[in-house]
Amino acid sequence: EKTGFIFDLDGVIVDTAKYHYLAWKKLANELGFDFTEEQNESFKGVSRRRCLEILLEIGGIEASQEQFDRWLVEKNEDYLAYIAEMDESEILADVPKVLNYLRQLDVPMALGSASKNAVPILEKVKLLPYFKAVVDGTRVTKAKPDPEVFLIAADEIGVAPSSCVVFEDALAGIEAANIAGMTSVGIGSPEILEAADHNFWDFTAISTEFLDNLIRQRNN
Numbered sequence: 001e002k003t004g005f006i007f008d009l010d011g012v013i014v015d016t017a018k019y020h021y022l023a024w025k026k027l028a029n030e031l032g033f034d035f036t037e038e039q040n041e042s043f044k045g046v047s048r049r050r051c052l053e054i055l056l057e058i059g060g061i062e063a064s065q066e067q068f069d070r071w072l073v074e075k076n077e078d079y080l081a082y083i084a085e086m087d088e089s090e091i092l093a094d095v096p097k098v099l100n101y102l103r104q105l106d107v108p109m110a111l112g113s114a115s116k117n118a119v120p121i122l123e124k125v126k127l128l129p130y131f132k133a134v135v136d137g138t139r140v141t142k143a144k145p146d147p148e149v150f151l152i153a154a155d156e157i158g159v160a161p162s163s164c165v166v167f168e169d170a171l172a173g174i175e176a177a178n179i180a181g182m183t184s185v186g187i188g189s190p191e192i193l194e195a196a197d198h199n200f201w202d203f204t205a206i207s208t209e210f211l212d213n214l215i216r217q218r219n220n
């Protein structure tokens, strides 16, 4: 059985988590309250709609359906303004090294993201051709920690879930990978991501030996 690799987008391949944060913070400030980076942790890997629900809970704000939808659009427009300026320089350190290494080994790769903006972002940073499948927020009905996004990705690259490795920066994403029976690799704080099978602060700490071992282990 061959091994497949599934990558989250925001916070793993590109540092768009900071743009999501800035856009949510701006909305919170407009509504008269603050929104901290610590609070933003629970927004990682979570759908836009769910993020706004949590934000309004934090601010103690009730909204009509129309107002809620207007704020969703406003946040996304602010976010898209940041995205419009993106280029390859915003790919996180050593991500191309890992993607190129795996591609050269002919390992199938998929993207598994909650974002509805995943394809335009991958196009902007010129990484779209690396992925055999892109499963994003336009295609899933159940949000992480539900494993749906990763299970569809595994299916589309033709690899059994138990032979897939997932790279994730969000606790909800690590949980989704674990529920799917995949090997989970946390990217970021080991305290936040303690449920992960492996943990690295970023891709600069990931060696080709580590990747080789994952491929070998999953092949047994």
Ligand code: G16
Binding pocket: 008, 009, 010, 011, 017, 020, 043, 044, 045, 046, 047, 048, 051, 076, 112, 113, 114, 115, 116, 117, 118, 137, 170
């Ligand atoms: C990302 C982010 C989340 C964001 C979600 C939806 O997920 O981590 O913070 O709320 O996508 O993004 P959008 O508003 O672009 O549809 P992931 O799974 O790529 O980390």
Ligand code: MG
Binding pocket: 008, 009, 010, 011, 012, 044, 045, 168, 169, 170, 173
């Ligand atoms: Mg993420």
